[in-house]
Amino acid sequence: MELYNTTIDGKSPLFTYTPFRAAGVEGALGAWTLANPDLVRGTSYTTNHTGANVGLQWTGTSIWLYGSTRARSNYQIIRSWSDKVIYGNGTNGTDGVLFSESDLNYGSYTVALSVIEGSVTVSRATITVGMGVPGTALQSQNQSAAAGGGQVNPYFRTSANSSWAPFILEGSQSVLRTTGFGDRITFTVQSSVGFAIYGTTAFESGAYNISVVPPPDNLPSIVQYNASTAFEVLDALKFLATGLNETMDYTVTMTNTDRDKTCDIGQVVLHSAVQA
Secondary structure (H helix, E strand, C coil): CCEEEEEEECCCCCEEEECCECCCCCCCCCCEEECCCCCCCCCCEEECCCCCEEEEEEEECEEEEEEEECCCCEEEEEECCCCCCEEEECCCCCCEEEEEECCCCCEEEEEEEEEEECCEEEEEEEEEEECCCCCEEEEEEEEECEECCCEECCCCEECCCCCCEEEECHHHCEEEEECCCCCEEEEEECCCCEEEEEEEEECCECEEEEEEECCCCCCCCEEEEECECCCCEEEEEEEEEECCCCCCCEEEEEEECCCCCEEEECEEEEEEEEEC
């Protein structure tokens, strides 16, 4: 496969934070909080809670986890592909690489950072993924979920009696949003080697499932993420699939799995491989 580096922002639902994510709210001392709640887009999650964890499931060959720590901070890295635990030390508050590993066999992996002591901030991760055969280049196409006139883009199909409806965000951006528990929205991926789903995260958002049929190699058929954050984040990466077989059709379904919570989808970016 042709290899590409892609970056995942630390506020994306693809990162799993425990015990929970907050944003400086009262009683959140044991949580991951936003380092600068007044600058949501440019800030990252930070914690000084011993035992706090952040994990990322990813598919590819390499990973770089970025962030910063204080001089007396310590943390450990747990990898699904190795029994050996790696220990990290303080970076004096400078943003840099907290952990990296490359040249793995192409596959699906999980990496987790656990705080031992001190302050730790996680800003982003860069992963190396495969899309298309060697010698090809990527060509991308966007499918916005909300069409003009307040309609659903015909590319997407909503479940019967669901409450998906266009919702206008800051800067005239729009998403399809629902509050209906179990509401589903489906689309078909054709002639593509990868795709990404974008939307928002917010306090009123909750958990959602993504299913891909047939399941791609190195990906489970159903995964669950949580888009709940204390502040609204626009254009958040909510799902990423790479290494697809471009000769196959994939049916993708997003399901709202939290009662009394919202779920939305802004756009799908489809990647196809063309001769370079």
